[in-house]
Amino acid sequence: MSPSAIALTVIFSIVFLGSAIGFYAGTRHKMSLEQWTVGGRGFGPALLWLLMAGETYTTFSFLGASGWAYSRGGPALYILAYLTLAYVVSFFILPPIWDLGREHGLQTQSDFFQRQYGSKYLAAFVSVVGVAFIIPYLQLQLTGLGIILEITSFDGIGRTPAMAIAVTLLAGFVFVSGVRAVAWVSVLKDILMVLASVSIGIAVPHIFFGGIGPMFATLARVKPTHLVMPGATNNLGHSWYISTVLLTSLGGYMWPHSFGASFTAKSGDTLRRNAIVMPLYTISLAFIFFTGFAALLVVPGLSNGDLSLLTIVRKTFPAWMLGVIGGAGALTAMVPAAILLLTASTLFAKNLYRPIFAPAMTDDQVAKLARTMVVVLSLISLYFAIHSSATLVSLLLLGYAGVTQFFPGVVLGLYWRRVTMAGVFGGMIVGVGCATFLILSKRDPFGGLNAGFIALCVNFAIVFLVSMLAPVQAREIAEVFSESVSDTR
Amino acid sequence: MQRPTEPVRSSDVKRPSYGAILLGLIPFAGMCFSVSAWDRVYPMILGMPFNFFWLLLWNVLTPLCMWAAYRVEALRSSEAPQRRQNENSSR
Numbered sequence: 001m002s003p004s005a006i007a008l009t010v011i012f013s014i015v016f017l018g019s020a021i022g023f024y025a026g027t028r029h030k031m032s033l034e035q036w037t038v039g040g041r042g043f044g045p046a047l048l049w050l051l052m053a054g055e056t057y058t059t060f061s062f063l064g065a066s067g068w069a070y071s072r073g074g075p076a077l078y079i080l081a082y083l084t085l086a087y088v089v090s091f092f093i094l095p096p097i098w099d100l101g102r103e104h105g106l107q108t109q110s111d112f113f114q115r116q117y118g119s120k121y122l123a124a125f126v127s128v129v130g131v132a133f134i135i136p137y138l139q140l141q142l143t144g145l146g147i148i149l150e151i152t153s154f155d156g157i158g159r160t161p162a163m164a165i166a167v168t169l170l171a172g173f174v175f176v177s178g179v180r181a182v183a184w185v186s187v188l189k190d191i192l193m194v195l196a197s198v199s200i201g202i203a204v205p206h207i208f209f210g211g212i213g214p215m216f217a218t219l220a221r222v223k224p225t226h227l228v229m230p231g232a233t234n235n236l237g238h239s240w241y242i243s244t245v246l247l248t249s250l251g252g253y254m255w256p257h258s259f260g261a262s263f264t265a266k267s268g269d270t271l272r273r274n275a276i277v278m279p280l281y282t283i284s285l286a287f288i289f290f291t292g293f294a295a296l297l298v299v300p301g302l303s304n305g306d307l308s309l310l311t312i313v314r315k316t317f318p319a320w321m322l323g324v325i326g327g328a329g330a331l332t333a334m335v336p337a338a339i340l341l342l343t344a345s346t347l348f349a350k351n352l353y354r355p356i357f358a359p360a361m362t363d364d365q366v367a368k369l370a371r372t373m374v375v376v377l378s379l380i381s382l383y384f385a386i387h388s389s390a391t392l393v394s395l396l397l398l399g400y401a402g403v404t405q406f407f408p409g410v411v412l413g414l415y416w417r418r419v420t421m422a423g424v425f426g427g428m429i430v431g432v433g434c435a436t437f438l439i440l441s442k443r444d445p446f447g448g449l450n451a452g453f454i455a456l457c458v459n460f461a462i463v464f465l466v467s468m469l470a471p472v473q474a475r476e477i478a479e480v481f482s483e484s485v486s487d488t489r
Numbered sequence: 490m491q492r493p494t495e496p497v498r499s500s501d502v503k504r505p506s507y508g509a510i511l512l513g514l515i516p517f518a519g520m521c522f523s524v525s526a527w528d529r530v531y532p533m534i535l536g537m538p539f540n541f542f543w544l545l546l547w548n549v550l551t552p553l554c555m556w557a558a559y560r561v562e563a564l565r566s567s568e569a570p571q572r573r574q575n576e577n578s579s580r
Contacts, residue, residue, distance in 0.1 A: 080548065085516060085520060087555075089513075091558065216536060220538065228529060243522045432533075
């Protein structure tokens with residue numbers, strides 16, 4: 001057998017094993033909408049931990065983090081900070097969100113906005129923005145899958161057919177089994193991912209340099225500025241770092257799928273304990289960084305840093321090992337992509353289509369429409385993945401710039417009595433508009449700061465101003481109204 | 490103590506204590522705001538550049554901070570059930 005045949009056989013075995021676990025987990029429960037989206041609200045600490053780890057450690061961390069360590073250097077360190085700080089933020093905001101979810105039967109982020117602000121238009125807008133910014137994240141996973149199959153097949157499978165294969169598997173998998181499947185496949189994926197990243201992170205520097213210390217010493221001598229900010233860039237300095245870490249850590253749980261995952265927990269306390277231990281998992285990312293830095297010295301000059309990890313693995317290890325790592329990487333893309341698809345399609349059906357266009361739909365019809373949307377959204381992301389050349393990290397940062405605009409509405413909705421629906425709606429529209437404009441017109445970073453962070457500040461300012469301007473009388477009426485609206489839902 | 494005429498909003502959730510929030514800000518100070526103080530290569534520790542080592546260290550220290558915040562919150566809620574009962578009956 002040729003090396004590429006061996007590697008591909010191993011990869012597909014791992015992917016099919018993962019899918020089999022998913023199908024099995026799905027068939028053991030009758031799939032109502034509640035079961036499909038929030039797993040019947042019965043996930044204990046272990047399963048929740050797996051689900052959350054499953055959606056946090058994605059192709060972005062596997063190929064994207066090493067890619068930025070390779071191509072940007074120092075600025076990539078923001079990844080080691082923001083993941084951990086996002087858990088700190090979650091400690092404070094997820095338990096009260098869970099309480100509200102339990103009390104009022106909330107399943108999605110838009111349900112939360114509907115409940116807190118009593119406007120189906122605000123809730124629908126949240127769904128539109130959520131789905132729109134999930135698409136780059138989905139695109140990221142598909143691009144990652146394409147890269148994996150392309151490199152491990154020694155360029156035998158082109159990237160486009162590779163992504164088409166991946167998308168078919170993925171949609172079938174989500175279609176059948178829902179969120180419970182995803183949590184169980186995470187078991188296999190996390191074990192493989194940790195084993196793969198630790199072993200290559202230790203072995204690669206050892207084989208080429210005799211250890212991590214000598215590897216960094218060589219890098220510091222050859223490229224003295226690569227390891228500190230702004231690294232190989234000219235505009236990603238300390239102010240960019242601070243603004244990006246703030247944006248992404250505040251936004252970590254503003255992703256509709258992460259927000260929604262908190263509803264699967266058994267209790268608010270489960271979420272708090274989870275927030276305490278999760279940062280330890282971030283440490284496994286250090287090994288991914290080692291590999292990216294080593295690749296810069298061993299295989300310099302790659303056109304796209306995202307290829308660096310697999311290129312050096314292919315150069316260093318036998319084909320079966322390339323297959324195991326490729327398989328781990330493939331699951332690392334498929335598990336989060338499944339969660340993203342599941343969330344986006346539920347949002348579309350339940351919080352956008354039904355309330356605005358077809359109020360008479362039953363839950364069963366919503367579930368059916370959501371499943372159709374799985375296919376539609378898969379195809380849209382596949383289209384973007386084929387026609388884009390953005391790096392994995394910049395795709396993720398684009399998504400964060402969008403979804404973090406939910407943060408003011410969520411946090412002030414929990415903790416500030418005076419906040420008004422108009423303020424939150426206005427702030428969100430301007431925030432999303434501002435972030436989109438700055439990024440699409442290539443003004444990111446803007447004045448040394450992350451464009452999404454600037455948009456977030458503008459957003460906050462508008463929420464405060466509009467809410468403070470609302471006359472007290474009108475505000476109380478709005479509050480009473482929001483109570484009665486959501487109680488009759 | 491609550492006026493019954495005041496509209497009860499679903500935003501009346503339990504706020505975290507100042508102690509817990511302060512503990513939560515420590516990791517932000519360590520990993521985010523202080524970047525210009527630790528973003529350098531030397532001294533290398535455990536073979537890693539200083540900035541890299543510093544962030545990994547804080548990935549270990551953060552769970553300690555959050556565990557302390559958890560204790561603070563748990564202590565508070567074990568003292569507070571009486572008060573919460575009163576609040577509920579006024580709804």
